[in-house]
Amino acid sequence: MKSDTKIDFKLSDWDIVGHENQIEYLKSSVLKNDIAHSYLFSGEEKIGKKRIALTFIKSLMCLSDLRPCNKCISCQQIDKLIHPDVAFISSTGSIKIEAIRGIISKTNLKPFNAPYKVAIINNAENLTNEAANAFLKTLEEPPGQSVIILITKDHSLLLPTIISRLRMIRFFRVPTKDLEKLINGDKDKDLLLKIASGKTGKIFDLINDPTKIIKYENWLEQLDEILSGDKVKNLEYSTQIAKIYDSDPEEVIEMLRFWILIFRDFLDFKHKEPLFFKQNNLNFMETLNTEVIIDIIRYIGYIENKISNINSGINSKLALDLVILKIGKIKKL
Ligand SMILES: [Zn+2]
Structure with a gap:
């Protein structure tokens, strides 16, 4: 999808450890103004997929010249998951058809005050078959300036008809040498790295x-x-x-x-x-x-x-x- 957005901005360092190729790909899509209507982020839990999805969206919606700035109202609202043009669903239980209908009607609306209308569905493997089927038409004929990101720990749990309509980006565990950057000087560094086993999210859990x-x-x-x-x-x-x-x-x-x-x-x-x-x-x-x-x-x-x-x-x-x-x-x- 090519939007009318003029590329008169630069991208900042996304400040994410690991996943260099995936981030490079997303950044170049932003700079080329070549954004897909729908993405599938697939990879194990706690390796940073959601963080990358939100940073990608912040880069699309940020109001500053160096994006994402993490300071403007748009960046802050996205971080808090309260941006009026970004719908976010996350559930450890089933994601039912009612929730998906809500997302569909939101993405059909024109953006409120942003260049895109975004929907992020975390734990997409929890979509019920009914919900997934209801979503198919939206993924096939995505409305106007919509960007939909499905995030899953295992794409083999999604319907093949869903997967085929999405641009899939796969994520893998982060090498220990990269994880080390997050915990330099921590007295429990070796134990932290051992427990995290390549998962950035686990490091953050333990530090917090x-x-x-x-x-x-x-x-x-x-x-x-x-x-x-x-x-x-x-x-x-x-x-x-x-x-x-x-x-x-x-x-x-x-x-x-x-x-x-x-x-x-x-x-x-x-x-x-x-x-x-x-x-x-x-x-x-x-x-x-x-x-x-x-x-x-x-x-x-x-x-x-x-x-x-x-x-x-x-x-x-x-x-x-x-x-x-x-x-x-x-x-x-
Ligand atoms: Zn910003």
């Missing part, structure tokens, strides 16, 4: 809420204790975890996945400086040898299997007992 990093530090200590391998203690511990699991299964799954991350680090143990373990005083690293590492590969598979069983509702207490006891044995192999 310091209690979260304490949670991971506790999980590390607990893992160290389990690895000491006292069977009676470990069974008691497993009972405690099972209780937490009953009220908050996500929490336990997150902990087990974090432990898997730690075990994966062992696998690199022979190939690189195990700085992470040194800094976190994990005692068990002293006893590692090659055979143990090979066995750990087996156990990681075992634990991941158990995690999916826990998720699928198989006796969670039994699965947790098995996981904890297996971890307790790792050191004695």
